[in-house]
Amino acid sequence: MSTHTHVSANASTSASMNASMIRRLVTKDLYLYRWFIVGATLAGLASLFVSGLHGMTGLILFMTTIVALGIFIAMYGILVERKEKTLLFVLSLPVTPLQYATAKVFAALIAFLVPVLVLAAAALSYNVAFDPPLNGEIPFTVVTLGLFLANFCFLVALLLVSGAEFWAVAGVVLTNLTVPLFMNVVVGLPGIREYIQGPVAVWSPTIFAILGTEATVAVLSLGIAFYVQSRRTDFI
Amino acid sequence: MSIPAIDFQCVSKRYDYFQLDAISVILEQGQIMGLVGPNGAGKSTTIRILMALVQQDAGEVRVLGHEIPREQVRAKQDIGFVSDDMRLFAGATLAWHMGFVQSIYPGWDDAYAATLLKRFYLRPEQRVGKLSHGERVKAALLLVLARRPRLLVLDEPTSGLDPVARHEVLAEFMEVLKDDERSILFSSHNTVDVEQISDQITFIDRGRVVDSNDKEVFLDRWRRLSLDVPAGTSLPDPAGVTEILRDGQAALVTTSAYSPEIEAEFAHAGARVQNVQRMTLEEIFIANVMHDRKVRGE
Numbered sequence: 180m181s182t183h184t185h186v187s188a189n190a191s192t193s194a195s196m197n198a199s200m201i202r203r204l205v206t207k208d209l210y211l212y213r214w215f216i217v218g219a220t221l222a223g224l225a226s227l228f229v230s231g232l233h234g235m236t237g238l239i240l241f242m243t244t245i246v247a248l249g250i251f252i253a254m255y256g257i258l259v260e261r262k263e264k265t266l267l268f269v270l271s272l273p274v275t276p277l278q279y280a281t282a283k284v285f286a287a288l289i290a291f292l293v294p295v296l297v298l299a300a301a302a303l304s305y306n307v308a309f310d311p312p313l314n315g316e317i318p319f320t321v322v323t324l325g326l327f328l329a330n331f332c333f334l335v336a337l338l339l340v341s342g343a344e345f346w347a348v349a350g351v352v353l354t355n356l357t358v359p360l361f362m363n364v365v366v367g368l369p370g371i372r373e374y375i376q377g378p379v380a381v382w383s384p385t386i387f388a389i390l391g392t393e394a395t396v397a398v399l400s401l402g403i404a405f406y407v408q409s410r411r412t413d414f415i
Numbered sequence: 416m417s418i419p420a421i422d423f424q425c426v427s428k429r430y431d432y433f434q435l436d437a438i439s440v441i442l443e444q445g446q447i448m449g450l451v452g453p454n455g456a457g458k459s460t461t462i463r464i465l466m467a468l469v470q471q472d473a474g475e476v477r478v479l480g481h482e483i484p485r486e487q488v489r490a491k492q493d494i495g496f497v498s499d500d501m502r503l504f505a506g507a508t509l510a511w512h513m514g515f516v517q518s519i520y521p522g523w524d525d526a527y528a529a530t531l532l533k534r535f536y537l538r539p540e541q542r543v544g545k546l547s548h549g550e551r552v553k554a555a556l557l558l559v560l561a562r563r564p565r566l567l568v569l570d571e572p573t574s575g576l577d578p579v580a581r582h583e584v585l586a587e588f589m590e591v592l593k594d595d596e597r598s599i600l601f602s603s604h605n606t607v608d609v610e611q612i613s614d615q616i617t618f619i620d621r622g623r624v625v626d627s628n629d630k631e632v633f634l635d636r637w638r639r640l641s642l643d644v645p646a647g648t649s650l651p652d653p654a655g656v657t658e659i660l661r662d663g664q665a666a667l668v669t670t671s672a673y674s675p676e677i678e679a680e681f682a683h684a685g686a687r688v689q690n691v692q693r694m695t696l697e698e699i700f701i702a703n704v705m706h707d708r709k710v711r712g713e
Contacts, residue, residue: 197488203518210511211504264502268555270468271496272519273488412470415463 200274201282208256208286215255216294219248223298227305241302242358245295245324249331250351252290257283257338258347270414280339280408284401287335291328299324315377318386319366325393326361330354332397336404365389418480420444420566420598421465426474428460435460435622437474442598442615444565447588449609449630450602451700452619458602459498461619462570465600466496479566492520495559498570499552505544509537509554513561520562528561535583549580556584560591567591567599573608581608588612606697616696618703625707630696637699638673640681641689642666648685653677657706669694669702 209216222244230237260266270279302320306313337350365371370385421442428435435457442448452458463469465478467487476483481490503512517523532539535553537546546554552572559567567588573581589612591597603609609616610630617627626633636655644650644666650659655672666686670677678688694702 200488200519203515207515211506263505264500265504267468267498267501268503271466271491271494271501273491275467275484275488278488412472413468415468 197275197278200272201278201285204269204274204279204282205286205289208282209290212252212256212286212290215248215251216290219244219251220294220297223294224301227298227301231305241298242323242327245298245327246330246355246358248294249291249327249334249354252287253331253334253338253350254347256287256290257335258342258344261342262344267415276411276414277405277409280405283339284335284404287331291331295324295327311378313378314380315374317380318382319371319375322365322386322389322393323361325390326357329393329396329400330357333400336400339404340407417444419477420446420479421448421600422475422477423461423465424475426461426464426471426476428464428469428471433457433460433622435464435471438619438622438624440617440624440627442600444596444598445592446614447592447599447601447612448615448617449613450600450617450619451604451606451609451696452602453604453704456619457622458604458619459570460622462496462498462568462600462602465568466491466494493565494568495562495564495566496568496570497552497555497559497572499572499574500570501555503543503551503554503558506542508540508542509546509557510539512543512554512558513539516558516562522563524561524563527563528557531557531560531587534587549576552576553580553584556587560587563597565597567597567601569599569601571603572601573603573605585612606695606700610696618700620704620707621713623707626703633696633699634693636673637669637671637694637702639692639694639698640668640670640678641692642668642681643687643689645685650686651680651684653680657702671703671706 223241226237226240226244228237229240260269270276274282299320303317306316306320331354334347334350334354337346341347366375368385370383374381374383419441421440423438423440425437425439426435427437433455438457438461440448440450440461450458450461460469464471464476465483467484467490470484478490479493481487483490503509513528517525531537535550535557537550537554537557543551543554552575556572569588573584576584585608588599588601592599592612599612601609601613613630615628616630616633618625642650642665644661644664646664650661650666650668652659653670653676655670655677656668657671658667658669660667668681673691678691681688
């Protein structure tokens with residue numbers, strides 16, 4: 180009984196130690212990402228303002244800001260850390276490589292989602308405030324943001340697994356290619372094209388199917404990255 | 416008997432073009448071990464296994480009694496690791512790094528950190544990216560030393576440092592060792608640094624431990640004998656002789672097991688022993704490695 184209690188106490192101490200270490204690494208990354216977060220938020224808000232004056236230019240700037248934010252976070256946070264050997268410093272701390280990967284993913288998601296959610300809220304307010312309201316665009320905006328999130332998760336996973344510049348560039352090219360393809364194909368899909376110009380947001384099965392696919396890509400990418408990391412024997 | 420600071424038992428790791436071959440090393444607590452080897456010998460691989468940055472294919476590793484890699488988190492609580500190719504975050508200041516490390520290790524000693532800042536002439540408000548190589552190494556050492564870890568693992572820490580910086584760093588290591596329970600594993604190809612501070616030396620070459628012993632034992636046992644060998648005299652080959660170089664009547668004998676009996680054996684064979692020289696650690700290292708390669712037919 181006492182042995183069991185002792186083991187439980189050890190396990191609980193170890194779990195809280197792990198959680199606190201992950202939290203510190205996330206905080207560390209957020210501190211290092213702080214200018215990307217602030218910069219992307221300001222640039223995104225500016226592009227929304229521009230879109231009020233020149234619709235398409237502002238939209239392109241808005242999307243570019245989000246795509247660039249994702250690339251900067253993934254490249255700076257994962258690839259540069261490995262390339263500049265700061266990874267050696269981090270892994271010398273009391274942390275396992277899997278905990279390191281967990282912290283990396285959490286920090287990257289927070290650094291990406293905070294500005295994106297702020298910008299999404301601003302974009303939705305803008306749509307609603309428009310006269311007549313552009314509510315028909317809301318589901319499309321959401322699936323587009325979902326695409327960016329799925330692409331970001333894919334890129335983070337790819338860099339965690341490979342840590343190589345070649346794959347980083349390949350990942351950036353591939354994810355960027357999906358954006359024009361997505362815009363062209365998805366706009367014309369039934370369940371989207373007939374409502375996009377309308378005054379009411381219609382959440383059709385097509386929208387949910389796309390959101391489901393994006394969620395699957397995001398979860399699968401990160402899941403594979405965690406699996407690979409857990410099987411790895413060399414981390415430097 | 417206390418738990419060894421480091422205990423490697425038959426540890427192997429295979430890469431495409433390199434293999435760490437059943438390495439066994441023990442470092443007792445309170446000791447400084449110099450891990451000496453040429454570039455590519457396996458020093459960094461050994462240290463990376465110890466730090467769980469790389470997992471061994473076979474063999475057992477225990478650090479401060481913790482099994483590696485399984486208990487790496489607990490072990491790393493008490494290990495301070497600095498490597499010459501380790502970098503801090505260029506965009507952050509040294510003060511930020513100190514705060515970050517302090518938040519992780521409850522044993523952080525503020526007063527000692529302040530002393531080290533003065534001693535190493537570092538400014539906490541300076542961004543790490545603006546530091547010179549020497550300052551960067553000192554900053555990394557400060558972050559490690561101020562935690563007062565029980566084991567310091569240093570992979571080529573003095574590489575690329577100017578003589579003054581090297582002296583400051585080595586002096587700090589000696590300071591650390593005033594505490595009997597602290598240990599240091601110090602890898603270098605610079606035998607002068609290793610000779611200066613180590614209690615024990617392990618020579619490593621091509622993924623194998625060639626020899627491991629107390630520094631004084633190496634320095635006592637290895638000698639070079641200059642002989643005058645009259646024509647027609649054939650020299651004996653006493654145990655421990657690793658090399659005999661002959662040039663006419665002159666011969667140079669290197670031995671890893673010097674004793675007056677060896678001199679007597681050569682004299683008995685007709686050679687005249689002209690002088691017996693102690694060897695530097697560098698000479699011992701080279702002779703040891705070359706002999707090992709010869710024995711293995713490499």
